[in-house]
Amino acid sequence: MRALVIDDELPAREELLWLLEQCPQISAAAQAESAKAALARLEAGPPVDVVFLDIDMPGLNGVRLAQLWRDRLGDDAPVFIFVTAYDAHAVDAFALDAADYLLKPVRLSRLQQAIERAERRLHQGAQASASEASETPPSPTAPASSPASTPLTRISVEEHGSYRVIPVDDIIWIEADEGFATVHTATGGYLTDFSLKFLEENLPADHFFRSHRSFIVRLSAISVIAPTGAGTYRLLLSDGTTGVPLARSRAPELKARIPWSANAIEE
Numbered sequence: 001m002r003a004l005v006i007d008d009e010l011p012a013r014e015e016l017l018w019l020l021e022q023c024p025q026i027s028a029a030a031q032a033e034s035a036k037a038a039l040a041r042l043e044a045g046p047p048v049d050v051v052f053l054d055i056d057m058p059g060l061n062g063v064r065l066a067q068l069w070r071d072r073l074g075d076d077a078p079v080f081i082f083v084t085a086y087d088a089h090a091v092d093a094f095a096l097d098a099a100d101y102l103l104k105p106v107r108l109s110r111l112q113q114a115i116e117r118a119e120r121r122l123h124q125g126a127q128a129s130a131s132e133a134s135e136t137p138p139s140p141t142a143p144a145s146s147p148a149s150t151p152l153t154r155i156s157v158e159e160h161g162s163y164r165v166i167p168v169d170d171i172i173w174i175e176a177d178e179g180f181a182t183v184h185t186a187t188g189g190y191l192t193d194f195s196l197k198f199l200e201e202n203l204p205a206d207h208f209f210r211s212h213r214s215f216i217v218r219l220s221a222i223s224v225i226a227p228t229g230a231g232t233y234r235l236l237l238s239d240g241t242t243g244v245p246l247a248r249s250r251a252p253e254l255k256a257r258i259p260w261s262a263n264a265i266e267e
Helices: 010-020 035-044 062-076 090-095 108-135 196-202 248-257
Strands: 002-006 028-032 050-053 079-084 100-103 154-159 162-167 173-177 180-185 188-191 208-212 215-218 222-229 232-237 244-246
Touching (some): 002 010, 010 108, 028 035, 035 062, 050 062, 100 108, 154 188, 173 196, 244 248
Parallel strands (some): 002 028, 050 079, 079 100
Antiparallel strands (some): 154 162, 173 180, 232 244
């Protein structure tokens, strides 16, 4: 099994990694010091089978991170084992169907029990997937792939301990922010728990465009496409934003979606 250890304290990560080296079921173990680093690791791959997750971390705590991970990956999410110095979050952890809940300091014998539980959980999941595949043969007329879900119509962002609901129709542009994404509306920018990739895949594709590896824009908000040389451009948006880049590799697609003069793409 491939493992990922997430803890904001380096000594705790190193201790757990050392223990995992003594567990033959673990073929590889990576580490992350924060929720942002963990989400970046999730996107970069390769996939992991089991995540050992601290709960009390700055910013996004472990329970919220696990929920976000499960929301994004569904049945493909890894098995979660929470590792913490306190037992106050046990109810929240098991509400997320965690495989186990370990208290620090972790004993090797207790860790091995948790890994065995994770193995059983993964085996059960593989059996269920195989059973579903054998019972539901694909239709010969069915398309090769289909959207995973209906496009988002609104998202929620944490704000001063509460959650603000933002209609997707209010989003003008989006920028990457250390593994997460900040959405910009006419009233300001809001840091979300989502990655840029997740939003690109789940926002209405006919309304939004990935202009750059770090930016998504609403097509109807683009007011000016200004060349900056070497085939790159800057997009001026309806809210007055002037700094959204258009990568050279993305310019032909934008030209197809918003036609501009024949020679503009060559400037």
